[in-house]
Amino acid sequence: MEAADVVPVRFCGRTGREGLQGKIVLVPMDLADRPAWYKKVCQQNQIPCLEHDNKIIGESLDLIKYMDINFEGPKLFPDDSKKQRLAEELLAYSDTFNQAMLCLADLQRQCDG
Secondary structure (H helix, E strand, C coil), rough: CCCCCCCCCCCCCCCCCCCCCCCCCCCCCCCCCCCHHHHHHHHCCCCCCCEECEECCCCCHHHHHHHHCCCCCCCCCCCHHHHHCCCCCCCHHHHHHHHHHHHHHHHHHHHHC
């Protein structure tokens, strides 16, 4: 299996993928100050981002499905269609929630001045 680069801001060590740690390179970075090279690698400027086999995946749901297909280990995405719809809805909501929290954090920094 080829190595892959995963570029997260926050990384949870409980990925559910045993042995994947030796096959990926984690690159931590500051969410508020992403380096210019990152914007060139992941043009959507999303976190996390996976580069594997000359493909860039930056959308969380796409990344989960890609990992299920291309890496060994327990599935991250459910097989049951009802559970899939629920997972997609929860992921869509979490993206909205995360964006709202980032906006609030920016406003708080501006107020703290």
